[in-house]
Amino acid sequence: MKPLTVVYWLRVAFGILAALLCIGYGIATNTITNDVSNFHWNMFLNGTSIALVVYLLSYYVIKALFMAKVEKPQKLFTMGIGIYFLAWIVFWILLYTLIAGAPISSGC
Numbered sequence: 001m002k003p004l005t006v007v008y009w010l011r012v013a014f015g016i017l018a019a020l021l022c023i024g025y026g027i028a029t030n031t032i033t034n035d036v037s038n039f040h041w042n043m044f045l046n047g048t049s050i051a052l053v054v055y056l057l058s059y060y061v062i063k064a065l066f067m068a069k070v071e072k073p074q075k076l077f078t079m080g081i082g083i084y085f086l087a088w089i090v091f092w093i094l095l096y097t098l099i100a101g102a103p104i105s106s107g108c
Contacts (some may be wrong), residue, residue: 003069004079011080015087018054022047022088023095030043036098053090058084 026032031043062076070076 002064004075007076008080008083010049010062011058011084012087014054015051015056015084016050016091018088019091019095020083021054022050022092023099025050025097032096032100047092048054051085055081055084 002078023032025046026043029046031040031046063073066076067073
């Protein structure tokens, strides 16, 4: 495989890792709840911050691995940025939905 193709798929993996970290942080801080009316913007902002930090860290990991293997080193920063954030948001929503579950209704 070409180096930029490997970088692309690494960004997918890092996006999934970022989603797992967001869910882990939500569980650790007890902000994941099945009460829809109890939505906190802090949870979204914390998750977005975690995703940005993981993306920046992924750049340094990818740069260390592929700097000498690509023609344009600046492509290492932008390659896979769209799929990273798409994978992050899709897996974050999926995992959040699985953990929070449907609201429990009382009564008949």
